[in-house]
Amino acid sequence: MNSDTPVADQTDHPGEPIAVVAAGAIPWRIVNGHLEVLLIHRPRYDDFSWPKGKLDAGETVPECAVREVREEIGLQAGLGIPLPPIHYHVNAGLKVVHYWAVKVNGAPLRPDGKEVDSVMWCTPDRAAKYLSNPSDIEPLEYLEKAYVRGELDTWPLVLIRHAKAKPRSSWTKAEGDRPLAATGQRQAAAVRRLLEAWWPQRVVTSPWLRCVATIAPYAKASGAKVKLSEALTEHHHQRSPKKTAAAVEALFDKQVPIAVCTHRPALPTALKQLGRHMLPELRALLPTSDPFLSPGEVIVCQVARGAERKIVSVEQIRPFDD
Known part of the structure; x- marks a missing residue:
């Protein structure tokens, strides 16, 4: 991965140019020995998703992910393992979102109120049912499997x-x-x-x-x-x-x-x-x-x-x- 905008996606949409590049993270924690992930609710779309957003000019994809997590839920945390990117169509064309796992060590979360009005900790199974975009389930499943293998922390x-x-x-x-x-x-x-x-x-x-x-x-x-x-x-x-x-x-x-x-x-x-x-x-x-x-x-x-x-x-x- 590098800072250049990808020219085309060769996975689910072979050869199709990527119009929008975004990045985000799945925040996670362990409570009483059980894995929990953090969903955000966006009032603008009335949906549940992961913290994410589009690249700003002059930043790399990892920088974008960290910034979006900080801006949307007030969490300053380093990136963990990379998760599978997702691809879906928006008005501008094909969009790719790169995700990382981010461990939350008891730091207080402060949703910005505008982009995100509430957050919800839940088990991966429950999160999968709440997610509005079915594509968001793939990085969640990867994260959960990494946890089972002992490769998430x-x-x-x-x-x-x-x-x-x-x-x-x-x-x-x-x-x-x-x-x-x-x-x-x-x-x-x-x-x-x-x-x-x-x-x-x-x-x-x-x-x-x-x-x-x-x-x-x-x-x-x-x-x-x-x-x-x-x-x-x-x-x-x-x-x-x-x-x-x-x-x-x-x-x-x-x-x-x-x-x-x-x-x-x-x-x-x-x-x-x-x-x-x-x-x-x-x-x-x-x-x-x-x-x-x-x-x-x-x-x-x-x-x-x-x-x-x-x-x-x-x-x-x-x-x-x-």
């Missing part, structure tokens, strides 16, 4: 390739001091906005300037704890890929939302290490050819909570490119 691990740096050919000083280009500085601002969809509490980065400058806007805005790791630099990776792999493996230790920023030459090692924690069908989604990720692009892995260090979803997302 997750934390995000985000792999970032640093933003575009000044060319090596025009830089005569130490390689670790090579800064971001002007384009890279704009990408770093876009990375900040994108990372706010998952709110990693910790950031581990190569200490080289172009990596630090890539995550600096997010770290400053979020207050995330930043750790510098020499094992993530190009030079250390060239000398000892095993230490780079060990640094990636250590990201699993605390089981908290975390982001890691490194260089293109280190990406194959990082991706291979992450792949060790995935089933083959997920591993097949990882990029396999150089350059693996574009400058500023991210891989988002959702890791199931528990001792197994099991990655249960993979997304590849490019920040909005102006």
Whole structure:
């Protein structure tokens, strides 16, 4: 997935252009050992659905999902596992809505009153009966199956390739001091906005300037704890890929939302290490050819909570490119 508007849907409506792109989430919680999901009621349509809305100019699909959840029900929460998108026709043409699961940890919900006048927690079975759009049942069923498998309660691990740096050919000083280009500085601002969809509490980065400058806007805005790791630099990776792999493996230790920023030459090692924690069908989604990720692009892995260090979803997302 990236920030570009999809050109056509190749699933239920093969070849038909997508006219409207929207995003949202299914909020969920566990009460007395039972799964509950949150339905919203929209007075304008007198219907029950999930929090969602159309993309604003200059934002990615994940950013849209987080914003819509915040605006419609007053919940500021990071995205969990991606859910199947739905497709249906509106006056403008074919509409696609991308969904994520969002865990609600007792935070108060404040419906905005205009778009949403009430909310209702209920079991998935009851929610399916209330939903006004039958298409909304598919992501609900996926969420419930993930819960049964123990793959709904997750934390995000985000792999970032640093933003575009000044060319090596025009830089005569130490390689670790090579800064971001002007384009890279704009990408770093876009990375900040994108990372706010998952709110990693910790950031581990190569200490080289172009990596630090890539995550600096997010770290400053979020207050995330930043750790510098020499094992993530190009030079250390060239000398000892095993230490780079060990640094990636250590990201699993605390089981908290975390982001890691490194260089293109280190990406194959990082991706291979992450792949060790995935089933083959997920591993097949990882990029396999150089350059693996574009400058500023991210891989988002959702890791199931528990001792197994099991990655249960993979997304590849490019920040909005102006």
